Amino acid sequence: xxxxxxxxxxxxxxxxxxxxxxxxxxxxxxxxxxxxxxxxxxxxxxxxxxxxxxxxxxxxxxxxxxxxxxxxxxxxxxxxxxxxxxxxxxxxxxxxxxxxxxxxxxxxxxxxxxxxxxxxxxxxxxxxxxxxxxxxxxxxxxxxxxxxxxxxxxxxxxxxxxxxxxxxxxxxxxxxxxxxxxxxxxxxxxxxxx
Amino acid sequence: xxxxxxxxxxxxxxxxxxxxxxxxxxxxxxxxxxxxxxxxxxxxxxxxxxxxxxxxxxxxxxxxxxxxxxxxxxxxxxxxxxxxxxxxxxxxxxxxxxxxxxxxxxxxxxxxxxxxxxxxxxxxxxxxxxxxxxxxxxxxxxxxxxxxxxxxxxxxxxxxxxxxxxxxxxxxxxxxxxxxxxxxxxxxxxxxxx
Amino acid sequence: xxxxxxxxxxxxxxxxxxxxxxxxxxxxxxxxxxxxxxxxxxxxxxxxxxxxxxxxxxxxxxxxxxxxxxxxxxxxxxxxxxxxxxxxxxxxxxxxxxxxxxxxxxxxxxxxxxxxxxxxxxxxxxxxxxxxxxxxxxxxxxxxxxxxxxxxxxxxxxxxxxxxxxxxxxxxxxxxxxxxxxxxxxxxxxxxxx
Amino acid sequence: xxxxxxxxxxxxxxxxxxxxxxxxxxxxxxxxxxxxxxxxxxxxxxxxxxxxxxxxxxxxxxxxxxxxxxxxxxxxxxxxxxxxxxxxxxxxxxxxxxxxxxxxxxxxxxxxxxxxxxxxxxxxxxxxxxxxxxxxxxxxxxxxxxxxxxxxxxxxxxxxxxxxxxxxxxxxxxxxxxxxxxxxxxxxxxxxxx
DNA sequence: GATGAATGAGCATTCATTCAT
DNA sequence: CATGAATGAATGCTCATTCAT
Numbered sequence: 001x002x003x004x005x006x007x008x009x010x011x012x013x014x015x016x017x018x019x020x021x022x023x024x025x026x027x028x029x030x031x032x033x034x035x036x037x038x039x040x041x042x043x044x045x046x047x048x049x050x051x052x053x054x055x056x057x058x059x060x061x062x063x064x065x066x067x068x069x070x071x072x073x074x075x076x077x078x079x080x081x082x083x084x085x086x087x088x089x090x091x092x093x094x095x096x097x098x099x100x101x102x103x104x105x106x107x108x109x110x111x112x113x114x115x116x117x118x119x120x121x122x123x124x125x126x127x128x129x130x131x132x133x134x135x136x137x138x139x140x141x142x143x144x145x146x147x148x149x150x151x152x153x154x155x156x157x158x159x160x161x162x163x164x165x166x167x168x169x170x171x172x173x174x175x176x177x178x179x180x181x182x183x184x185x186x187x188x189x190x191x192x193x194x
Numbered sequence: 195x196x197x198x199x200x201x202x203x204x205x206x207x208x209x210x211x212x213x214x215x216x217x218x219x220x221x222x223x224x225x226x227x228x229x230x231x232x233x234x235x236x237x238x239x240x241x242x243x244x245x246x247x248x249x250x251x252x253x254x255x256x257x258x259x260x261x262x263x264x265x266x267x268x269x270x271x272x273x274x275x276x277x278x279x280x281x282x283x284x285x286x287x288x289x290x291x292x293x294x295x296x297x298x299x300x301x302x303x304x305x306x307x308x309x310x311x312x313x314x315x316x317x318x319x320x321x322x323x324x325x326x327x328x329x330x331x332x333x334x335x336x337x338x339x340x341x342x343x344x345x346x347x348x349x350x351x352x353x354x355x356x357x358x359x360x361x362x363x364x365x366x367x368x369x370x371x372x373x374x375x376x377x378x379x380x381x382x383x384x385x386x387x388x
Numbered sequence: 389x390x391x392x393x394x395x396x397x398x399x400x401x402x403x404x405x406x407x408x409x410x411x412x413x414x415x416x417x418x419x420x421x422x423x424x425x426x427x428x429x430x431x432x433x434x435x436x437x438x439x440x441x442x443x444x445x446x447x448x449x450x451x452x453x454x455x456x457x458x459x460x461x462x463x464x465x466x467x468x469x470x471x472x473x474x475x476x477x478x479x480x481x482x483x484x485x486x487x488x489x490x491x492x493x494x495x496x497x498x499x500x501x502x503x504x505x506x507x508x509x510x511x512x513x514x515x516x517x518x519x520x521x522x523x524x525x526x527x528x529x530x531x532x533x534x535x536x537x538x539x540x541x542x543x544x545x546x547x548x549x550x551x552x553x554x555x556x557x558x559x560x561x562x563x564x565x566x567x568x569x570x571x572x573x574x575x576x577x578x579x580x581x582x
Numbered sequence: 583x584x585x586x587x588x589x590x591x592x593x594x595x596x597x598x599x600x601x602x603x604x605x606x607x608x609x610x611x612x613x614x615x616x617x618x619x620x621x622x623x624x625x626x627x628x629x630x631x632x633x634x635x636x637x638x639x640x641x642x643x644x645x646x647x648x649x650x651x652x653x654x655x656x657x658x659x660x661x662x663x664x665x666x667x668x669x670x671x672x673x674x675x676x677x678x679x680x681x682x683x684x685x686x687x688x689x690x691x692x693x694x695x696x697x698x699x700x701x702x703x704x705x706x707x708x709x710x711x712x713x714x715x716x717x718x719x720x721x722x723x724x725x726x727x728x729x730x731x732x733x734x735x736x737x738x739x740x741x742x743x744x745x746x747x748x749x750x751x752x753x754x755x756x757x758x759x760x761x762x763x764x765x766x767x768x769x770x771x772x773x774x775x776x
Numbered sequence: 777g778a779t780g781a782a783t784g785a786g787c788a789t790t791c792a793t794t795c796a797t
Numbered sequence: 798c799a800t801g802a803a804t805g806a807a808t809g810c811t812c813a814t815t816c817a818t
Contacts, residue, residue: 007799025306029792030801039800041794050792083385106310109303112217116300120363134385143385148376154360155353155380162352163345169314182342186349190384191277191328191337201782223809233783235811244809395778413694417813418780427779429815438813471773494698497691500605504688508751522773531773536764542748543741543768550740551733557702570730574737578772579665579716579725589803611788612805621804623790632788 008046010036015057020099024107029053055118058108061100065093066126073129079137080188083156086133087187088180090160095176098168105165130156143188156187202240204230209251214293218301223247245309252302253316255294259287260320267323273331274382277350280327281381282374284354289370292362299359324350337382350381396434398424403445408487412495417441442499443506449488453481454514461517467525468576471544474521475575476568478548483564486556493549493556518544531576544575590628592618597639602681606689611635633697640690641704643682647675648708655711661719662770665738668715669769670762672742677758680750687747712738725770738769 014036019027029050033040047053069089073082094101108119130153137143163183167176208230213221223244227234241247263283267276288295302313324347331337357377361370402424407415417438421428435441457477461470482489496507518541525531551571555564596618601609611632615622629635651671655664676683690701712735719725745765749758 023306028790033801040792040802041800042798044793045798110306112219112304117363137385141387144383144387147380147385150360151357151373151376151380152385154356155349155377158352158354158356159349160352162348162355166344166348169310179345182345183349186341186345186384188384188386189338190380190382191331191341191346192274192382192384193335193338222807227784234785234809235783236781238810239781411694416811421780428781428813429779430777432814433777468774498694500607500692501688505751525773529775532771532775535768535773536761538748539745539761539764539768540773542744543737543765546740546742546744547737548740549744550736554732554736557698567733570733571737574729574733574772576772576774577726578768578770578774579719579729579734580662580770580772581723581726610786615805622788622806623804624802626789627802 005046007036007038007042011038011043011046011053012057012060015053016061016099016103019054019057019107020102024110027107051115054108054115055122057103058119059122061104062122062126066129068093069126070129073133078140079133079142082133082136083187084180084184086130087160087184088177091164091176091180094164095172098172101164101168101172105161105168127153127157159183159187199240201230201232201236204232205237205240205247206251206254209247210255210293210297213248213251213301214296218248218304248302248309249312249316251297252313255298256316256320260323262287263320264323267327272334273327273336276327276330277381278374278378280324281354281378282371285358285370285374288358289366292366295358295362295366299355299362321347321351353377353381393434395424395426395430399426399431399434399441400445400448403441404449404487404491407442407445407495408490412498415495439499439503442496442503443510445491446496446507447510449492450510450514454517456481457514458517461521466528467521467530470521470524471575472568472572474518475548475572476565479552479564479568482552483560486560489552489556489560493553515541515545547571547575587628589618589620589624592620593625593628593635594639594642597635598643598681598685601636601639601689602684606636606692636690636697637700637704639685640701643686644704644708648711650675651708652711655715660722661715661724664715664718665769666762666766668712669742669766670759673746673758673762676746677754680754683746683750683754687743687750709735709739741765741769 011032015027015032018032018035022031029043030040032053033043036043043053047056069086072089073085076082076085094104109116131149134143134147134149134152134156138145138147160183163179164176167174205226209221209226212226212229216225223237224234226247227237230237237247241250263280266283267279270276270279288298303310325343328337328341328343328346328350332339332341354377357373358370361368399420403415403420406420406423410419417431418428420441421431424431431441435444457474460477461473464470464473482492497504499507519537522531522535522537522540522544526533526535548571551567552564555562593614597609597614600614600617604613611625612622614635615625618625625635629638651668654671655667658664658667676686691698713731716725716729716731716734716738720727720729742765745761746758749756
């Protein structure tokens with residue numbers, strides 16, 4: 001398994017840094033190789049091509065991201081708490097690794113639609129986590145039982161994603177994690193006064 | 195005023211089509227020129243460079259998009275109706291011009307960060323429209339008066355954007371406009387059962 | 389005769405200025421047209437193509453240059469005085485019109501060899517003037533009678549040309565005309581001590 | 583040291599030939615690469631850009647040219663003999679490599695002023711050699727002691743340069759080296775009969 | 777004669793990928 | 798396994814010239 005070899009991870013880490021620092025289009029394979037301390041050709045012993053590096057970056061990082069969230073919400077008692085935890089961790093993890101935040105929110109979106117499809121596959125487990133929270137909430141009758149799961153998931157993910165993107169584009173000038181409570185309330189209570 | 199000259203619009207329309215059909219990175223200037231029925235050099239009488247074509251496409255189309263929505267919600271009686279109208283028109287306009295939908299939801303996101311800043315400027319008036327609806331809703335006491343306008347706007351825009359992007363990525367297999375009511379309810383009522 | 393029409397001269401004068409200010413390769417036809425106050429297309433009513441403008445510039449200016457020198461040396465009594473007068477006027481005329489000096493010494497040399505051949509034709513009457521001074525000097529027995537006219541002419545012209553070019557390249561920081569006496573002595577007396 | 587690699591020299595030699603045969607402006611990088619037997623991209627492993635090829639051509643060739651002359655005049659006994667040797671070698675070296683002669687006398691002069699400055703730097707050691715001969719001649723009292731070194735150098739270099747250029751432009755129809763004696767006499771004895 | 781909008785050929789340079797060592 | 802020199806396809810933009818008005 002190539003993924004356990006040290007150079008594989010060196011290249012992944014180098015790629016995140018290079019992309020975050022230089023932007024997607026200025027991230028030549030040779031630059032990643034240099035930062036990883038390997039020869040250009042060595043890259044191709046571990047990755048099929050440049051696109052494969054990007055997908056792998058996302059897979060590795062997103063895998064950890066999701067594993068972390070999945071684990072954390074297991075202990076929570078109900079859908080409401082789980083949703084809140086998911087929001088907090090979504091924000092916290094990207095706050096703590098701003099290179100990763102730049103790469104996921106800005107740079108990776110510059111890829112072509114075919115690459116984006118693959119990225120969506122990587123994202124799917126995360127969307128499934130969101131879906132299961134929604135379903136659990138309906139079962140627990142904490143959430144309304146008539147919810148369209150797909151639409152709700154798009155609202156939740158769209159809101160989180162847009163919030164993080166704005167924060168990155170505003171140069172991370174404010175505290176993202178502090179927004180979690182308010183975002184949670186908005187999603188659960190809606191805009192209407194009662 | 196160059197924008198009134200017919201070739202300007204020919205090029206804009208050609209650009210939308212070419213980008214939607216071929217993707218951003220496979221959209222050579224020569225391809226756009228050919229589709230527009232002008233010489234390559236003519237492009238540069240109307241646009242500073244290739245990036246300028248993209249920005250102009252977005253400006254023109256987004257300008258109409260916003261103008262249409264702004265006008266339509268003027269007649270509505272309260273924030274709730276305005277928000278609903280905005281959602282419907284956001285969905286309807288992109289439904290009716292699927293080339294434009296592809297370009298705005300997928301291709302334009304491949305641009306570099308500098309271009310994205312300019313795109314954000316074009317988007318700003320639209321976000322302002324959303325903001326004013328939120329503020330009006332608070333004044334009318336239809337919406338809760340403690341809302342964080344920026345966060346709410348991010349929730350609304352993020353939800354609409356994610357919804358349209360998913361619809362485009364699913365090859366527009368279902369009716370987008372029909373989702374408007376449900377999305378409106380989700381945004382205003384939230385997830386919680388009452 | 390086109391040369392008597394005012395626009396012809398406007399274009400010639402504009403061309404000298406534009407080339408001197410921007411350099412040969414940055415001197416687009418449109419720039420010359422603008423400075424001359426005519427439309428781009430109008431240039432082509434007076435000149436066959438861009439190269440023709442350059443040749444005409446050189447013809448016009450060199451014509452005056454030679455006419456002036458020819459006239460001035462007519463009154464001189466012998467070859468020695470004529471040579472001295474030629475040196476002085478060569479230096480003085482280029483000193484007094486530094487745009488022309490830049491164009492003839494630097495910019496026009498960037499032209500292609502075919503153009504350079506035509507420029508040499510324009511130069512020929514000037515070289516003939518030098519030749520006739522040499523021949524006269526031999527007849528008058530002021531100059532040695534065994535001189536190879538072509539070589540002497542190359543020495544004289546080469547020396548003047550190199551001197552002016554150096555002066556232009558040194559940003560005309562010293563007085564060129566003051567060098568005339570010394571150059572004349574060098575050419576006539578040579579390097580050897582007697 | 584890149585200059586010792588065979589491809590570096592292959593490209594230099596190819597560039598001289600291509601420029602001499604096609605002229606400066608018709609010498610595409612791809613043409614040079616083809617003649618050198620390397621890929622287009624390989625050029626850029628050895629040279630910064632197209633202009634850098636030209637400067638390097640001149641540096642390499644002029645370096646040899648000057649080294650050869652410097653070495654040869656070392657053994658000569660006085661300034662007079664040294665000057666004569668310099669003239670002979672200047673003519674002989676360009677005679678023997680007519681591609682180089684075309685490039686230095688015609689094609690390289692088409693370069694822009696910025697490039698010309700760099701070429702002048704390459705030329706400087708040669709001008710210094712000429713200067714030192716002049717100074718030695720004055721010390722040895724072979725040359726007049728009141729000579730203006732700069733002007734004399736301009737006379738010598740200007741004469742040689744103009745002589746070679748004429749010979750190239752006349753398609754090298756006569757023997758250049760045979761002119762050396764006469765040119766030497768002209769420079770040292772001047773035009774005046776004694 | 778005069779205009780200036782339109783034309784379209786032409787080219788330096790980058791960089792992902794390969795493969796001989 | 799690892800290297801890094803070599804490859805060569807691919808494209809945005811300029812500007813001299815034309816010609817309908």
